Amino acid sequence: MHPPILEGNLAQPVIRRLNAMRQLSERGIALLQQAIQDGLHRARPGEDLATEGDPVDSVRIILSGWLCRYKTLADGRRQIVNFVLPGDSCDACVYLLSVMDHSIGALTPVTYADIKRPAFEQLLASDRSLEEALWCETMVSSAIQREWTVNIGRRVALERVAHLLCELYERLLPIGMIDGDSCLFPVTQMDLADATGLSVVHVNRTLQELRGSGLIVLRDRMLTINDLKLLKDTALFSADYLHTKRHG
Amino acid sequence: MHPPILEGNLAQPVIRRLNAMRQLSERGIALLQQAIQDGLHRARPGEDLATEGDPVDSVRIILSGWLCRYKTLADGRRQIVNFVLPGDSCDACVYLLSVMDHSIGALTPVTYADIKRPAFEQLLASDRSLEEALWCETMVSSAIQREWTVNIGRRVALERVAHLLCELYERLLPIGMIDGDSCLFPVTQMDLADATGLSVVHVNRTLQELRGSGLIVLRDRMLTINDLKLLKDTALFSADYLHTKRHG
DNA sequence: CGGTTAATTGACGTGAGTCAATCTCCGTGG
């Protein structure tokens, strides 16, 4: 059903991302690449990689594509709680808990590696740099989650949307997905609404305001940030919480 | 300055909490108790245990008292992103990142154990059950953070405040801090506002509504939940995300 | 060319914020 997966080096974004956290050893990289090769999968847009309530027994590392983590209330209200980008891992450790407390849906076609728990534990145990890098990634993901709470709780709509765009820009940058000041942006206004806690209508108007000030161009799934500095100021954005800087 | 700390068994809430995640071994408990004894500290209400931007080099395990994690925007807006209760650990692993991305403030007098990184790593390495339990605790904390995003993003004020009360109730229960249907509740309306993304005035009115429906009594730092079932229904609350059930 | 999903607009309603005054505790000092 799926075509064979044979692109040049699928593990590239993962390695770049983890390397930004901790210098990976040659050995660690090799082990990781092997594990990824052994568990390649694909998902289609709209497909759920995991659903709230599902048992968890493996870790997924995203190689290409965009996804989102989301939760749904009984009456249908939906909140996207995070985006998942290439190089991110889904639940590097949620498997310590038995059950998913949220769902993970693909926004685009997605390639990922599914690593079963035993293989994953072996991987962690076999290389220290890899273990630390993966834990770091998990910690950063928590930090992002905290910032989202702040974003939704204390920023007004314009700041809020601007902040989300800044975050995505900063996260796409280190994995080589920013071209100049532009990037693919496969997020519908409905997704943006569910991610920011706003209504679709208001997101639409907010985007128009950002466009109107010449800060961004967003059309045809392509985002261009004309004035990053000003966008960050608008959003009260500081990248510190992304912990991108390598540390000693 | 501080009186000596010699209460009966300070480590009790920690052990209860971790045991709810993973059955701790005798050995693990002993090691943990020793580590806690070696690093006892106190903090006073209003004091910050850590401040955004601080370097991190130790783990703090809370033995008694309430704290909150919070972030502040440049113009003073504040968002509490989580409460920290006895048995919780502060950043069991944020120390993998070099710098705090948020602050941690004491709401009440607090007793905690400060365990330096080397001692903490040794602790984790020496007992498997302890290591897993502490990672679980970290994962649950992430799950809570996600639920807060949903709470603030998609629930209306009444649901939102009710949800927070339900969560705190469920978290206080396993550490023995619920007496009947009541508990100490040292959280001001200003704190509640900063935790729910509402204004103080609106929190006040929302509490009155909850009181008016006979769901809760809240006065003199004492919270009584008269009708937990109904409060949960009001909040669209499900405790699943707290992953309290032990698993096999 | 229909059918669908996403984006956009306008009109209107409202939940929640802001401002500002008042009230209630408390602890402190004279």
Next chain:
DNA sequence: CCACGGAGATTGACTCACGTCAATTAACCG
């Protein structure tokens, strides 16, 4: 014993950012 001050809780009046509803347009796809 009481004036004073400060923190927290409470109220009322008013405002507005954002939501809802509903219709229209644009883009895409077989």
